[in-house]
Amino acid sequence: MRARAQELMNVSGRDFDLCVIGGGATGAACALDAQLRGIRTVLFDAGDFAGATSSAATKIIHGGVRYLEEAIKGADIQEYHVLVRALHERVRMLENAPHLTRRLEFLVPSYHWIDVAYLDVGLKIYDWLAGPGRISPSKYLSRDETVKRMPQLNGDGLVGSVAYADGQFDDARYNITLVQTFTEAGGNALNHAKVTDFLRDSNGRLAGVVVSDELTHTTFSVNANALVNATGPVADSIRQLATPSAYKRMRPSKGAHILLPLDIFPTEDALLIPKTEDGRVLFAVPWGGRLLVGTTDEEVTAGTELVVTKEDVEYLLRHLNRYLARPAKPRDIVSGFAGARPLVGSDDAGDTKKLARDDVIEMDPLSGLISIMGGKWTTHRAMAEDTIDVVEKSLGRSRTEGQTRNYALFGGKDFTDDCWKNLTCRHPISGDTARHLASKFGTAAQDILALSSEDPSLSDLIVEGYPAIRAEVVYAIRREMAATIEDVLARRIGLQLYSWRGAIPAAATVGSLMARELNWSTSVTEAAITGYVRKIRHLLDAAGLSQEGSVTAAIQGHTESNEV
Ligand SMILES: Cc1cc2nc3c(=O)[nH]c(=O)nc-3n(C[C@H](O)[C@H](O)[C@H](O)COP(=O)(O)OP(=O)(O)OC[C@H]3O[C@@H](n4cnc5c(N)ncnc54)[C@H](O)[C@@H]3O)c2cc1C
Numbered sequence: 001m002r003a004r005a006q007e008l009m010n011v012s013g014r015d016f017d018l019c020v021i022g023g024g025a026t027g028a029a030c031a032l033d034a035q036l037r038g039i040r041t042v043l044f045d046a047g048d049f050a051g052a053t054s055s056a057a058t059k060i061i062h063g064g065v066r067y068l069e070e071a072i073k074g075a076d077i078q079e080y081h082v083l084v085r086a087l088h089e090r091v092r093m094l095e096n097a098p099h100l101t102r103r104l105e106f107l108v109p110s111y112h113w114i115d116v117a118y119l120d121v122g123l124k125i126y127d128w129l130a131g132p133g134r135i136s137p138s139k140y141l142s143r144d145e146t147v148k149r150m151p152q153l154n155g156d157g158l159v160g161s162v163a164y165a166d167g168q169f170d171d172a173r174y175n176i177t178l179v180q181t182f183t184e185a186g187g188n189a190l191n192h193a194k195v196t197d198f199l200r201d202s203n204g205r206l207a208g209v210v211v212s213d214e215l216t217h218t219t220f221s222v223n224a225n226a227l228v229n230a231t232g233p234v235a236d237s238i239r240q241l242a243t244p245s246a247y248k249r250m251r252p253s254k255g256a257h258i259l260l261p262l263d264i265f266p267t268e269d270a271l272l273i274p275k276t277e278d279g280r281v282l283f284a285v286p287w288g289g290r291l292l293v294g295t296t297d298e299e300v301t302a303g304t305e306l307v308v309t310k311e312d313v314e315y316l317l318r319h320l321n322r323y324l325a326r327p328a329k330p331r332d333i334v335s336g337f338a339g340a341r342p343l344v345g346s347d348d349a350g351d352t353k354k355l356a357r358d359d360v361i362e363m364d365p366l367s368g369l370i371s372i373m374g375g376k377w378t379t380h381r382a383m384a385e386d387t388i389d390v391v392e393k394s395l396g397r398s399r400t401e402g403q404t405r406n407y408a409l410f411g412g413k414d415f416t417d418d419c420w421k422n423l424t425c426r427h428p429i430s431g432d433t434a435r436h437l438a439s440k441f442g443t444a445a446q447d448i449l450a451l452s453s454e455d456p457s458l459s460d461l462i463v464e465g466y467p468a469i470r471a472e473v474v475y476a477i478r479r480e481m482a483a484t485i486e487d488v489l490a491r492r493i494g495l496q497l498y499s500w501r502g503a504i505p506a507a508a509t510v511g512s513l514m515a516r517e518l519n520w521s522t523s524v525t526e527a528a529i530t531g532y533v534r535k536i537r538h539l540l541d542a543a544g545l546s547q548e549g550s551v552t553a554a555i556q557g558h559t560e561s562n563e564v
Pocket residue numbers: 021022023024025026027044045046047048049050051052053054055056057058059060061062193194195196230231232233234238253254255256295338339340341342374375376377378379
């Protein structure tokens with residue numbers, strides 16, 4: 001990616017074949033697919049790339065075992081197709097970005113033999129449907145094997161577990177990397193750039209967009225022959241901007257997650273809680289040195305704020321604690337996040353839990369707007385391929401093959417699991433920092449360390465207790481279009497997810513590095529730091545965790561000393 005100020009000048013007033021609105025997983029994947037087919041593409045996001053749903057996922061690459069149950073019980077052919085496509089796409093996601101993904105085993109604990117039999121059969125079907133895309137075969141684990149792999153699992157009455165394999169990924173980094181790969185292929189992308197209106201030709205068909213630069217509060221326009229609406233849960237707002245009489249199709253639902261120190265439930269495998277009070281499944285997954293627990297499912301109504309609430313905390317801990325030998329407490333929570341699922345409604349669906357995670361491509365005959373709605377992270381690539389097939393048709397081009405099936409994403413080519421070791425040989429950094437850099441940036445970690453070779457102070461940690469170094473901030477600004485402290489801490493580096501309380505002292509360091517890079521005045525810098533800290537305090541408040549604790553202890557995850 002180019003620096004943001006440069007890219008703003010590059011796109012303003014220019015002509016493109018295609019404009020993609022929305023830089024989440026779906027929009028970034030559409031932009032990449034189109035650009036690789038030779039379609040000159042520009043991508044805009046109103047906030048940051050990955051700033052909405054696409055960084056709020058459970059971070060699982062999956063077909064979805066729950067959807068399997070629904071497909072079988074409901075003899076639902078549509079659910080079956082969604083599932084099979086996702087099972088096949090898992091492999092594409094794992095192979096195209098090995099630095100951001102990994103295979104992961106999920107253990108489903110059972111306290112009755114009948115459950116073991118039921119799960120075993122169901123998961124064998126899951127394996128069979130995956131066909132050549134099978135990651136590894138599901139299997140029964142005895143009680144002893146289960147407890148060995150999950151020593152803090154509640155062993156009372158446990159008869160064993162069934163293990164099956166899916167994948168896991170870093171959603172925010174995967175999204176940024178899709179955008180990076182797109183710009184490396186020659187595309188143009190701008191974040192904090194909100195589409196506020198359309199340009200139209202004499203027939204009323206869309207011919208471009210009016211964009212508001214949300215940082216400078218100026219507007220500019222861009223001409224485009226085709227327009228894709230990939231705005232996720234808010235897709236209706238763009239559909240109705242194009243055609244005010246368009247009926248609403250989206251039924252977004254909120255999902256919240258919390259993160260706990262991993263020593264509460266030390267494990268390398270994921271725990272699947274098979275049945276919640278509202279008939280869903282829940283996951284507790286080791287992720288980035290923490291235990292990620294989620295998710296809730298609640299229809300978004302007017303005024304729903306996408307933050308973790310006290311009620312979310314109670315719900316998640318209540319379900320998790322049934323499976324833990326030592327119950328987790330609210331004060332153990334280090335961070336959390338919430339997002340809105342972009343579900344597409346149907347006339348007969350009652351609550352959002354029953355809505356299929358399928359995607360829908362709609363071409364508005366009046367305006368020509370192409371909207372891609374719904375879907376899952378796991379199927380983003382296939383959704384984009386289908387969308388760009390429609391774009392080619394609308395541009396009057398003959399159909400070409402999508403190129404993304406086996407296309408290594410930025411930093412993924414020639415990546416090996418042990419490449420972090422080379423980084424420690426060549427640079428004065430710890431093993432933890434080397435692993436962190438390799439897992440976030442892949443082979444591009446070299447470019448970050450080149451910055452710290454020029455300025456050794458950039459090898460310093462941003463904050464004690466987390467392995468990210470200052471050079472990442474400079475890289476995020478120069479090469480990944482980070483424009484706010486949150487862009488850096490939440491999505492480029494991941495510290496905000498690791499520890500809310502740890503992100504507070506980091507804000508000052510990040511703010512001063514941003515001031516230096518972007519020529520911020522003292523008052524702008526202070527406002528940026530204060531605004532970010534206020535936001536984190538609001539997140540703590542909303543989750544009912546607002547009292548102060550020791551910041552260092554919080555980063556390390558040992559919160560027992562914090563009397564919250
Ligand atoms: C709680 C939860 C857990 C999930 N877990 C998983 C999982 O484990 N695995 C999985 O496969 N899937 C999962 N999903 C689903 C997956 O996260 C989503 O399907 C996917 O991220 C949707 O991406 P998107 O690009 O369509 O939407 P978004 O990520 O929301 O992107 C839309 C973008 O459009 C931008 N935008 C909006 N209006 C405008 C405008 N006017 N101008 C410009 N830009 C605009 C927004 O800023 C936003 O960045 C989960 C979803 C949720 C909510």
